Amino acid sequence: MKSSRTGWGLLAPTLIILAITGLLPFLYVIYIGFFDWNIFSAKVGKVFAAGNNYRRLVFDKDFLGSLAKTLVFAGWAVTSEFVIGYFLARTLSRNFPGKAFFRTIHTLPLMIAPIAVGATWRLLTIPGFGPVPFNLEKWFHFSYNIGRYGGHALVTIILMDIWHWTPFVTLTLLAGLSSLPVEPFESAVVDGANRRQIFWYITIPGMMPVILTTFFIRMMDALRVVDEVWMLTGGGPGSATRVVGIHIWRIVFPKTDYGYGSAMSLLTLYFTIVLSWLVYTAIAARRRQSVL
Amino acid sequence: MKHHMHGSGRTLPGRIGVYVLWITATLFTLFPVYWMVLVSARSRVELFDSPTLVQKTFYAQNYIKPLTNPTFQRYLANSLIIATSNAALVAFLALLATYALSRWRLKGSDSIFFWTITNRMAPPAAFMLPLFLLFTRVIKIGPWQLFDTRIGLILLYCVFNLPFAIWLLKGIMDGIPTELDEAAEVDGASLATVLWRVIVPLAAPGIAITAVLSWVFAWNEYLFAATLTSVHARTVTTGLAEYVTVTGTNWGEMAAISVVSLLPALVFLALVQRYIVMGLTFGAVKG
Numbered sequence A: 001m002k003s004s005r006t007g008w009g010l011l012a013p014t015l016i017i018l019a020i021t022g023l024l025p026f027l028y029v030i031y032i033g034f035f036d037w038n039i040f041s042a043k044v045g046k047v048f049a050a051g052n053n054y055r056r057l058v059f060d061k062d063f064l065g066s067l068a069k070t071l072v073f074a075g076w077a078v079t080s081e082f083v084i085g086y087f088l089a090r091t092l093s094r095n096f097p098g099k100a101f102f103r104t105i106h107t108l109p110l111m112i113a114p115i116a117v118g119a120t121w122r123l124l125t126i127p128g129f130g131p132v133p134f135n136l137e138k139w140f141h142f143s144y145n146i147g148r149y150g151g152h153a154l155v156t157i158i159l160m161d162i163w164h165w166t167p168f169v170t171l172t173l174l175a176g177l178s179s180l181p182v183e184p185f186e187s188a189v190v191d192g193a194n195r196r197q198i199f200w201y202i203t204i205p206g207m208m209p210v211i212l213t214t215f216f217i218r219m220m221d222a223l224r225v226v227d228e229v230w231m232l233t234g235g236g237p238g239s240a241t242r243v244v245g246i247h248i249w250r251i252v253f254p255k256t257d258y259g260y261g262s263a264m265s266l267l268t269l270y271f272t273i274v275l276s277w278l279v280y281t282a283i284a285a286r287r288r289q290s291v292l
Numbered sequence B: 001m002k003h004h005m006h007g008s009g010r011t012l013p014g015r016i017g018v019y020v021l022w023i024t025a026t027l028f029t030l031f032p033v034y035w036m037v038l039v040s041a042r043s044r045v046e047l048f049d050s051p052t053l054v055q056k057t058f059y060a061q062n063y064i065k066p067l068t069n070p071t072f073q074r075y076l077a078n079s080l081i082i083a084t085s086n087a088a089l090v091a092f093l094a095l096l097a098t099y100a101l102s103r104w105r106l107k108g109s110d111s112i113f114f115w116t117i118t119n120r121m122a123p124p125a126a127f128m129l130p131l132f133l134l135f136t137r138v139i140k141i142g143p144w145q146l147f148d149t150r151i152g153l154i155l156l157y158c159v160f161n162l163p164f165a166i167w168l169l170k171g172i173m174d175g176i177p178t179e180l181d182e183a184a185e186v187d188g189a190s191l192a193t194v195l196w197r198v199i200v201p202l203a204a205p206g207i208a209i210t211a212v213l214s215w216v217f218a219w220n221e222y223l224f225a226a227t228l229t230s231v232h233a234r235t236v237t238t239g240l241a242e243y244v245t246v247t248g249t250n251w252g253e254m255a256a257i258s259v260v261s262l263l264p265a266l267v268f269l270a271l272v273q274r275y276i277v278m279g280l281t282f283g284a285v286k287g
Helices: A004-032 A052-058 A061-092 A099-105 A114-125 A131-140 A150-178 A183-190 A195-223 A227-232 A244-252 A258-291 B012-040 B061-067 B070-103 B109-118 B124-138 B150-156 B158-175 B178-186 B191-220 B223-228 B236-241 B251-279
Strands: none
Touching: A004 A258, A004 B070, A004 B109, A004 B124, A004 B150, A004 B158, A052 A258, A061 A099, A061 A150, A061 A195, A061 A244, A061 A258, A061 B012, A099 B012, A099 B251, A114 A131, A114 A150, A114 A227, A114 B012, A114 B191, A114 B236, A114 B251, A150 A195, A150 A227, A150 B012, A150 B251, A183 A195, A195 A258, A195 B158, A227 A244, A244 A258, A244 B124, A258 B124, B012 B251, B061 B070, B061 B251, B070 B109, B070 B150, B070 B158, B070 B191, B070 B236, B070 B251, B109 B158, B124 B223, B150 B158, B150 B223, B158 B191, B178 B191, B191 B236, B191 B251, B223 B236, B236 B251
16 A cells, blocks of 8 residues: 555655755755856856865855854854743743733744844834934943944844744744653652752753754754844944855855855855754763763 | 642742743843834834834824835735745645655655755855756746746745745654554545545644744745845835835834734734644654
């Protein structure tokens, strides 16, 4: 009955669409990464350059700087999202009046388009009529200006990402919490386990699949962020918030350095996969430990 | 839920701390949205006064002007058509794909599962060029090309929505006991009948949440829409970005459009509220 032909038949439409929209462009990017191809350069068309683009990348301070900035951004944002998201999920997993209402509020930012998120945060922070710089100046005499101070801009894009994506983490952790079996908790309480022990040895291992999946989705998306940062700061001031997604964009579009931009995205993609893998093994090792 | 997991062991200052954190987090979540609505109700003149947190008047022009503009109406219609078609397509394809991945032992199905997910990892900028060439030169029949068509974006949005949908639905599919579809097969039901009568009703919360999230992601997408359309298939998000211009930004109208673009998502959110937590377990529920 279960002929594998039927199985492949069911998968085929998905594979065909992903091959055309995902694999084909990907292969082309690999191919272009080996060429020197710049519309504005004196050379016409593609010139084969072997590994030159990659050699250039390793010493490219701007690229490495943007990669470091992206890591700082993603690291702070995703970690904070998990801490806040877990707190919110715990409180939302209790029964209290107006629970559905609060759950809707804490889901709201997730539904807003990244470009509108950037626009909204720009409305909040723009020097002149934004309430954030206005009130910081008025009450704390703190001159906050994301157009002038790189540090302020970087902190702001991290806060914006936390604002936008904590709801997603909250929802998945809430789903994870509500699917935990009750028995291990009951026997732990009978055995006299304290809150911290219950958290580390029962809650966390039980939620590991959800935590891992959520972590991957968030990390992947944070490492390739473009829209909202572009709308809020445009990558500036200077290069303070030029995350790698924006950096590649600048290389490929205004500068039309296609070959180099392709090599850069491949290296970034490779880096994303390796990083995800390292974190995965680290968490998986910890999980084995705590089960023992 | 389980009372012994929290609450009971907490001291009074601890409890107050939890309330303070909770209120802070809620205000932090609400304030930017509140400000967006506030700005959308202000005229240019009001905006450049010192920013107050209350608003007594409503400058409707911010809403009326874009909503009566035929160009913006087209953007809105495009976004609706593209997001709805994409969500339907993604939910349908993901249903078939995850059923296959869950019920058949196909050669290399783990790698296929992983590969579909990597499609979401790539930084988008460099993929614009191959996609642009694909849309303008490769897929082309006579004068017709995929560039600047709604169908182009509908298909393209599968590249980030399908992996997510497959990821979500795979766990839910694995949670449906195989005995149920086997029993139906023994009774002589066809594959379509099994899927439609057995699987779809059981996976309904998962399918609903998959479709809604796909819809929201497609509705919200900007970069592809900005690069791969020019006139006919432009969407609301590209329209939003067009308000930031060198000559100055019309903040009031931009905020109004942000509010308008948020409304359909809010309606969906209210509709699937019950399922959203159930659907997001990524297969953590066993039995």
